[in-house]
Amino acid sequence: MITPRSVLSGLKSLVVGLGVTGRHMVRPVVTLQYPHQRPDATHWGGPIELVTFPETGTHDCIACNACARICPSDCFDIAGVRPPGLKKMRATRFLLDFSTCSLCGLCIDVCPTDTLKYSERYDDVAYRRDLTVNDLLAPFGDDPFLAGTQP
Amino acid sequence: MSALHGLAARFLGDFGATLVLGAGFILLYLTFNVLFLIWLERKVSAHAQRRLGPMEVGPHGALQTVADMLKLLSKQLVTPLATDTFTFLFAPILIFIPTVCLASLVPLGGASAFAEMPNGLAVVVVLSGITVIAIFMAGWSSNNKYAVLGGMRSVAQVVAYEIPVLLSALAVVLIAQTLDLHAIVAGQRVPYVVVEPVAALIFFIGITAETNRAPFDIPEAESELVGGFHTEYAGMRFALFFFAEYTNMLVLGAVGATLFLGGWRGPGAEAHPWLGPVYLLLKAYAVVFLMMWARWTFPRLRFDQLMNFAWKLLIPVALVNLVVTAAVLIAVQAP
Secondary structure, eight states: OOOHHHHHHHHHHHHHHHHHHHHHHHSOOOOOOTTTSOOOOTTOOOSEEEOOBTTTTBOOOOOOOHHHHHOTTOOEEEEEEOOTTOSSOEEEEEEEETTTOOOOOHHHHHOTTOOEEEOSOOOOOOSSGGGGEEETTGGGOSOGGGTTOOO | OHHHHHHHHHHHHHHHHHHHHHHHHHHHHHHHHHHHHHHHHHHHHHHHTTOOOOOSSSGGGTTHHHHHHHHHHTSOOOOOTTSOHHHHHHHHHHHHHHHHHHHHHSOOBTTBOSSOOTTHHHHHHHHHHHHHHHHHHHHHHTTOHHHHHHHHHHHHHHHHHHHHHHHHHHHHHHHHTOSOHHHHHHTOSSOHHHHOHHHHHHHHHHHHHHTTOTTSOTTTOHHHHTTGGGTTOOHHHHHHHHHHHHHHHHHHHHHHHHHHSOTTOOTTTTTOTTHHHHHHHHHHHHHHHHHHHHHTTSOOOOHHHHHHIIIIIIHHHHHHHHHHHHHHHHHHHOO
8 A cells, every 4th residue: 555654764764775885885895806916814714734933944843743643634754864963853854735634723722833824815716626735834945953954 | 089080071061070989088087997897897896705816917907808809809790590680680780879869969068978969868768668669679580588688677677767767867957947967967966966966866776777787787696588689680780789778877977977967067177177077977877886896786676576665665655755845945945
């Protein structure tokens, strides 16, 4: 039933609706122009990486395999040697198969030297399965502690 | 412009030169207008949703529609096997011609339009009615159930909006005492939207329905009918429907501006004739912007809702408005 009251309330609702979209039109946009602008990923938990300690300028992985043992998805492939003159082991291989990682963070909690952390990467892509394996030692280059030892 | 006209008149004669230059200018401008309006539509929709819209091609994406148009030009023109070929091919042309004719009728300033018609408003009404025939031709000849539904809805819709539009335009005619668009503009010392706000509102709702714009985009209804009447059209034929829709928006916006917003009139327009078209276009684009704003605000109506709305509300209100206008006019003019 169309009454003058219903017509007026209908008209009012139209104006209110236009007001809502009109207000949004003059407000700042909330989207990012992705390749040009990047979101703040400070608190993002991406694929794990090794921590760089300022004292040594490198990581502190002792290849203890604690992370590999606790990992529910068996993502790790770790090997290490003990360099002559050092009490601790030193990792020579640290591979993370990210295709099976569920980002549970148990490895980070269990690491005795606190040398694992979440990275801030959020846009890793790969076209082949073998490319999903991250070499966590790669960013560190030649390890000064391993100088002189045979790999 | 006049030098160009003189050059063309040497080959085509005076009338021929006016015809060719006028038509060429209108087509050029309308092409530019379509490219601009599609960009504007995407920008309005984006900002209504707090997005940026096209940003990559050209400054603020201004050349995005040029890129889109080039892509459409390069696409294959597919004609489905079981179509009614002539009707199918003719519909996109037929929908485009009347809108261009309409554009030439709108008074641009002073005493000039591209085409002079003593009964301009009647011609406008007739020409804008042809669009529906073209839409129905497109829908029917496509031999596609969604297209037929779209075409039928378009016809059902025209029954709803045409009468209120005519009645509201008639209120203006009553006041101006003429069908001549020039005289209607000349008569607006105060824009008629102040004198006839109800008629202006009904006219605006009517032209929104006439251009198949949301909330009255019932014949297209992407979410229900694939593409409605233009489901089977590809490439440039599809683009012609788009062309016609956006041209229609501008032209009907200009007609609305002529009838209710004072047309080309504005401060200084009498002294400087070149200001006339500028004012007219500003007003027309303001109407178009309002239509876009409404599109990105309101949900689509079902077509029985449009029918109820038009027949039970718009037509009675327009009729009452007409009677009141006539009564007031008689009372004012009585000695």
